[in-house]
Amino acid sequence: KSKSLPIFYLLSKTILRIPRSLTPSLVTDLEILRKMEKPAEEKKGAQRLFKRSRTVLKDIVEGDSESFIGKSITVCGWIQTIRKQGANMAFVELNDGSCSGNLQIILNKEEAEKEGCLDDAFTRAGTGVSVRIEGKIVESPKSGQKVEMMCKKATVLGGVDAKAYPMPKKKLTLEYMRTRQTWRIRTRTMRAVQNIRNQCAWATHSFFQNLGFKYVHTPILTGADCEGAGEMFSVTTLLQEETDIKDIPKAKDKDGKETGHIDFSKDFFGKPVSLTVSGQLNVETYACAFADVYTFGPTFRAEHSNTSRHLAEFWMIEPEICFATLEDDMALAEDYVKYCVKCVLENCTADVELLTDYYQREFKLAQKKGQKKNEDPPPKHIDSLKALLGKPYKRLTYTEAIEILEKEIKEYRCIVITEEEKKKMKAKDFKKKTKGKHRFENKVYWGVDLASEHEKYLTDKVFNGPVILYNYPKTIKAFYMKMNEDNKTVQAMDMLVPGIGELVGGSAREDDYDKLIKRCEELKMETEPLQWYLDLRKFGSVPHAGFGLGFERLVMLTTGMQNIKDVIPFPRSYGVCEY
Numbered sequence: 001k002s003k004s005l006p007i008f009y010l011l012s013k014t015i016l017r018i019p020r021s022l023t024p025s026l027v028t029d030l031e032i033l034r035k036m037e038k039p040a041e042e043k044k045g046a047q048r049l050f051k052r053s054r055t056v057l058k059d060i061v062e063g064d065s066e067s068f069i070g071k072s073i074t075v076c077g078w079i080q081t082i083r084k085q086g087a088n089m090a091f092v093e094l095n096d097g098s099c100s101g102n103l104q105i106i107l108n109k110e111e112a113e114k115e116g117c118l119d120d121a122f123t124r125a126g127t128g129v130s131v132r133i134e135g136k137i138v139e140s141p142k143s144g145q146k147v148e149m150m151c152k153k154a155t156v157l158g159g160v161d162a163k164a165y166p167m168p169k170k171k172l173t174l175e176y177m178r179t180r181q182t183w184r185i186r187t188r189t190m191r192a193v194q195n196i197r198n199q200c201a202w203a204t205h206s207f208f209q210n211l212g213f214k215y216v217h218t219p220i221l222t223g224a225d226c227e228g229a230g231e232m233f234s235v236t237t238l239l240q241e242e243t244d245i246k247d248i249p250k251a252k253d254k255d256g257k258e259t260g261h262i263d264f265s266k267d268f269f270g271k272p273v274s275l276t277v278s279g280q281l282n283v284e285t286y287a288c289a290f291a292d293v294y295t296f297g298p299t300f301r302a303e304h305s306n307t308s309r310h311l312a313e314f315w316m317i318e319p320e321i322c323f324a325t326l327e328d329d330m331a332l333a334e335d336y337v338k339y340c341v342k343c344v345l346e347n348c349t350a351d352v353e354l355l356t357d358y359y360q361r362e363f364k365l366a367q368k369k370g371q372k373k374n375e376d377p378p379p380k381h382i383d384s385l386k387a388l389l390g391k392p393y394k395r396l397t398y399t400e401a402i403e404i405l406e407k408e409i410k411e412y413r414c415i416v417i418t419e420e421e422k423k424k425m426k427a428k429d430f431k432k433k434t435k436g437k438h439r440f441e442n443k444v445y446w447g448v449d450l451a452s453e454h455e456k457y458l459t460d461k462v463f464n465g466p467v468i469l470y471n472y473p474k475t476i477k478a479f480y481m482k483m484n485e486d487n488k489t490v491q492a493m494d495m496l497v498p499g500i501g502e503l504v505g506g507s508a509r510e511d512d513y514d515k516l517i518k519r520c521e522e523l524k525m526e527t528e529p530l531q532w533y534l535d536l537r538k539f540g541s542v543p544h545a546g547f548g549l550g551f552e553r554l555v556m557l558t559t560g561m562q563n564i565k566d567v568i569p570f571p572r573s574y575g576v577c578e579y
Contacts, residue, residue, distance in 0.1 A: 058098035060137065062350060065146045068137040075103065075149065076157070078186065079129045090122060092151075094133065100192050100350045104140065104148040105133055113152040121154035128165050128186065130158040174566055181570055182579055189358055192351035193567055196344055197555045203343035204296055204317055204551075207336055213319060214290045218279030218297060223271060224529050231302045232274035233312075238267050275300035278548060280318050281480075281533050284509070287320040287544060288536055294319035296551070306574045308563040309452070311552060313572040320546035326482075326491040326508040329545035330468050333495055333504045334393050337466075337554070341388045344558045355560055356381040381560040384498065388557075393466040393495070398450075401469050404462060405444045405454060414438045414457070449476040455494075455501035467496045479519050480533075481507040493547070500557055506547025513537035 055073040077096030084090045088109040093102040107125075112118045113134075121131065132155040140148040167183045177184035184190045205215065221235060238248055249263040264272045279295040286293045299316045319336075321328060345352065359378055366372045408414040415437045422430055438461065442451040450469075458467050470493040471484060481490035495504035510516045516537055520527050527534060555567040565571040570579055 054096075054132070056098045057094070057096045057101075057103050060147065061101040061103055062099050065137075066139075069139055069147060070136065072134070072136045072152075073149075074132065074134045075105075076132045077103075077130070079125055079127060079131060080188075081127060082125045084122075090125070092125065092131075094131070095188075095191075097191065100188060100195065100354050104142065104145060105135070105151050106148060107151045107154060111150055111152065117153050118151065120156050121151075124156045124159050125154075126160055126162050128160040128167065129156060131156055174563065178563075178565055178571075185569070188354060190566075192348075192354045193555070193559045193561060194569065195351045196348050196559050197567060199344050199348050200340050200551070200554055200558060201296075203340045204336075206343070207339045208294045208319060211292065213292045213294050214286065216279075216283050216286045216290075216293050216295050218276070218282040218295045220276055220298065220300075221269075221273055222276040222282075223269070223273055224281060224533070232277060233300050233302050235273045235275060236262075236264070236267050238262065238264075277301050278316060278318065280320070280546060280548060281530075283318060283320050284533070284536060284544070284546075287322050287546075288540065288542070291322040292319070304574050306576070308565070311564055311568065311571055311573055312577075314564075314568070315551035317549045317551055317554075318546060320544060322542045322544040324508075324543065324545045326470060326493060326545055329506050329508065329547055330395065330470065330493050330495075333493075333506060333547050333549070334466075334468070336549075337495070337497075337503065337557075338389055340554060341385055341558060345382075345385055345389075352382050352385065352558075359560055384560070385558065388466065388497070391465070393468050394463050395468045395470065397471045398469050398473065398489070399446065399471070401450070401458060401467075402444065402446050402448075404458070408438075408457075408462075409440075409444060412437060414440055416440045416443050418442070447473050447475060452501040455496045456499070459496050459498045459501070465498065469494050469496065477507070479523055479525060480509050480516065482510045483515065483519070491545075497557055499560075499562075500553055503553050503557060504547050504549045506545065508543070508545040511537055511541045511543055513541070 053074065054076045055068075057075060057077060060068055060075075075094065075096065077094045080093040080095050080102055082090055082092050090107040092105040092107060094105050095102045107118055107121060109115075109118050109122075125131070133149065133151050134153040135149045135151040137147050138150050140146060142148065166180050167186050172184075172187060174189075177187060177190065185194060208215070249266040250258040251261040251263040253259055264270070267273075277299055279297060279299070283293055283295045295316070295318045297315065298313060300313050302312065303310055319332065321332060359381055363372065363375075363377050405414070409416060415434060417425075417430070417433065417439055418441055425433075438457060440451075440453055440457075442448070442453065444454065459465065470491070471489045472492040472494075473488060474481070474483065474490045477490050477492045481492050483490055491508040493504075493506050494502050497503045510519065513534065516534060517527065520530075520534075552564050552567050555561070556564060559567060561567050565573065
């Protein structure tokens, strides 16, 4: 009955905090009820001022297209292709960025609003040209599309010099597009990737907010090295382009002699400061008041590497949960990844299908060129994503993972040949030794920091799906991770996914002050810069855990892209910082 609806809705606000993965049908029903409530601004009498003077193409291409038939509308966008048929007719594919699909528009001078109003479009129209089109939506006889638009009036907003346009109509490689960072978004492939990136960002906030987490903005400038890796960008005002090297203040020892180091006490902050590699330490301070928090922002690492897996600037998602264990942390990570994948499949279906077709087409093209002759075609990307939503992710200890890999080597399914060993071998000997075996370039033993090749072998060959490893050796993990009773391993976990390897890294945090101090001493760490963090264990300390997820790796997972530089708008890496 309608009278019971308000009471049920009040109840739904609490129920909606339940993870979607636990109550999918219930949450869907409650969301329908939620949409029935009027927006807050309407209740207060406020009116929305912004209103588009055009129809968004997504509403036509991906929405109820048949409801537009017979309606006169205005659309704007960029011409993707134009095909002229005689002097009076042309077919235009238009896209406005709202979706991957295009709307076909027919330019017919005989159907124009008045004589000559399409002449400018016929003369200047081409790939990349921006236009405003006024016309009527009609049923399309063309297969693959339900409607098209009959143009009555066309206005060229921005022309293009076809000879100088950096993104020509021909098929472009990802390598070429990387050299045109400001233009590559105009391609269908890159638009699909960035649509999915946008959806993953929205899903991130949606997931944590529905669970009652607080979003915390952690600082980009920091005086602490969260991971202890030392690969950080320094921030200073002492080194300007016009600075003479002899004017840089030098540090002195007790006897007044110069040490050869910079005196950062004369710098802007009065001490060494860097760009952060993680917001974790800072967000833990807020976790001790809010209990459940997360941060989502840019982080930086000064690694001298320019591989397909490395960026100098990247985004991290780092939730922190109090009164929680490592088991809770693993469950949260799995729920979060599944939620993001589900949102992409539901809301970016056309983009996923476009990329699926793209990868299949690229593989066939490579085979025609004589490449990838002995490789199986890649699985359909859309099927790979659906597989991530099925059964629970496999969990096993680091030790068990090492035993599995050692067994694979012992039973000759895998072989370890380092790059140095390969260089010393003859080509025919190398081919003979590796025939029928999977080659590892890095050795496998207990205590090794698993390489990407090891992680991918576990996910792609052994378990054929995601894997969560836990209880890692303390020697390869960060100082803040909680020690196990064996005093050899810490309560750390990594989520490994097919095609990528590590996607998530997390742990239970050490909440005992004395134990954390002892661990810092073992690692010979300077504790003074971290005293504010250590003191959290002195006043109301609680068991807590958290994880970090590189956002670009999540986008790689959901898009299927193999190079991390293709999933971020403006990649910064070693030797590359354009625009």
